[in-house]
Amino acid sequence: MTDVARPLSTVSSKSWNLQKTAAPPVCSPCTRKTVLTWIIRQYSMNNDSSDEQQSPTGDSSTSNNESNSHKNSEQAEGTTDQKDNTQDEFHTDNADDTVDIKTKILDNALDFVHEYKWSRKAISSGAEAAGLAGVSEGMFKGGGEDLVLHFVRQSNIRLQHFMKESVKRQDEEGEKMKSSEFIRKAIEFRLRLIVPYMDNWSDAMGVLLRPNVLPKSAEELAMMVDDIWFYAGDKSSDFSWYTKRGMLAKLYGSTQLFMLMDQSPDFKDTWEFLDRRLDDIKNIAEISQSISTTADAMFQAAFSSATILKNILGFPDRKR
Amino acid sequence: MHAAVLPSGCSILSRRLLTLQSCLKPFQLCNLSTLDDHQKKIYDRIIRIDHAGEFGADRIYAGQMFVLGKTDVGPLIQHMWDQEKHHLQTFKDMISKHRSRPTVLLPLWNIAGFALGAGTALISKEAAMACTVAVEDTITKHYNMQIRKLLELNGDHDELLSTIKKFRDEEMEHHDIGLEQNAEAAPAYDILKKTIQMGCSAAIFLSERI
Numbered sequence: 001m002t003d004v005a006r007p008l009s010t011v012s013s014k015s016w017n018l019q020k021t022a023a024p025p026v027c028s029p030c031t032r033k034t035v036l037t038w039i040i041r042q043y044s045m046n047n048d049s050s051d052e053q054q055s056p057t058g059d060s061s062t063s064n065n066e067s068n069s070h071k072n073s074e075q076a077e078g079t080t081d082q083k084d085n086t087q088d089e090f091h092t093d094n095a096d097d098t099v100d101i102k103t104k105i106l107d108n109a110l111d112f113v114h115e116y117k118w119s120r121k122a123i124s125s126g127a128e129a130a131g132l133a134g135v136s137e138g139m140f141k142g143g144g145e146d147l148v149l150h151f152v153r154q155s156n157i158r159l160q161h162f163m164k165e166s167v168k169r170q171d172e173e174g175e176k177m178k179s180s181e182f183i184r185k186a187i188e189f190r191l192r193l194i195v196p197y198m199d200n201w202s203d204a205m206g207v208l209l210r211p212n213v214l215p216k217s218a219e220e221l222a223m224m225v226d227d228i229w230f231y232a233g234d235k236s237s238d239f240s241w242y243t244k245r246g247m248l249a250k251l252y253g254s255t256q257l258f259m260l261m262d263q264s265p266d267f268k269d270t271w272e273f274l275d276r277r278l279d280d281i282k283n284i285a286e287i288s289q290s291i292s293t294t295a296d297a298m299f300q301a302a303f304s305s306a307t308i309l310k311n312i313l314g315f316p317d318r319k320r
Numbered sequence: 321m322h323a324a325v326l327p328s329g330c331s332i333l334s335r336r337l338l339t340l341q342s343c344l345k346p347f348q349l350c351n352l353s354t355l356d357d358h359q360k361k362i363y364d365r366i367i368r369i370d371h372a373g374e375f376g377a378d379r380i381y382a383g384q385m386f387v388l389g390k391t392d393v394g395p396l397i398q399h400m401w402d403q404e405k406h407h408l409q410t411f412k413d414m415i416s417k418h419r420s421r422p423t424v425l426l427p428l429w430n431i432a433g434f435a436l437g438a439g440t441a442l443i444s445k446e447a448a449m450a451c452t453v454a455v456e457d458t459i460t461k462h463y464n465m466q467i468r469k470l471l472e473l474n475g476d477h478d479e480l481l482s483t484i485k486k487f488r489d490e491e492m493e494h495h496d497i498g499l500e501q502n503a504e505a506a507p508a509y510d511i512l513k514k515t516i517q518m519g520c521s522a523a524i525f526l527s528e529r530i
Contacts, residue, residue: 235416237371239426303386303438
């Protein structure tokens, strides 16, 4: 892992130079980058001095810790998938600091989604709640899009945690859950993460379908689906690898849509809908199984008729 | 060092240039603890193409056995087929272990492989052996290229290397068996061999990527 890390010296020397100039730079478009660097530096200094101080935002702060600890453990293991993503996404030159701050801001911003929806306003309020200047929402080129994507990403990480733990529990108890049961649990868990934002979720879904966001959101969906199958113990290496993931993505999408309109207590109808769709998938699996055996039989029939034809035409048969 | 610094810069570039690959990127995950991004990408490619190759080889031998199964070369082909089955199983395990993605073109290789095996076997026993020689020759060369690539890579890749080396030797053995069985007596041997090898190279090119 050490050789991936880029030299930090350049970054820190920059901020040292800045510290010499001391005064906060003037806020104009051309100095925006400098302002941001300054804000980040201020923030990290604050952070160093008040490490034990808990932020008062309850739920979101725990979630932040969770995602951070997840990231650390991921780094320790060396699976840098999530980390790489965040870095690619925000186009930062290294600076784990920057990523951390961005995560912090967006985590806080989620508290303001009810008020301001998935907007820049929510992000700037989140930045203020995180103890930063509201203008730091300028760090997020996509605005609300970044916020929605952040939420999706964070939820997927939580889902990963959940699945890891349930696999661990299964190993300890020695009882293997059926994969369909596991998938149902995973999807229910993932959908329940949306519930707090249900009133604005249709907007978020719209954002995720925007042409410029779609590649990223599709990537997130694909990764989530891949994770679920991985933890469900899927070992397929044929074409069903694709069909399985595709079906699960469709299942998740349609259940999510159903959930938008669901008025029943505790989304009871949604879970019933999910069960029905899972039954459908089981049926499809059975049908495709029978189709493939039929196809095999037809293939063999074609070849044996070719052999018969060969015999009739009198070509020498090697079998004799 | 430069090899490690490269990928992060490259990934942004390749993302912009190769939209297809960036769409498939999520599937190129791998769960190995000691590999960095660049190495994961190479592993992913190697495992995908080797799996596709062994799958195709398995289908070719299935096609040959279908036609020549009860002739005197039957046991010989069966022996080679059994080895290929073992290879295929090994790479199947690797796909789930490394969370690599199988190629999209598997259904195509399924049919094409069987048709190639059965088709050449229908021409003559020698043509079937010429097909074996051509395919195994290409595969051996390709395995050698992969071994070179892995040796260039820093880090410990003994597991994959030893697997590929062992399989390479077995493929070479198949190639020699083919020559012993008079492959060169096949009708239009050169043309047949060149055509099959061109097809194999195209298949390798595609399977590595999609």
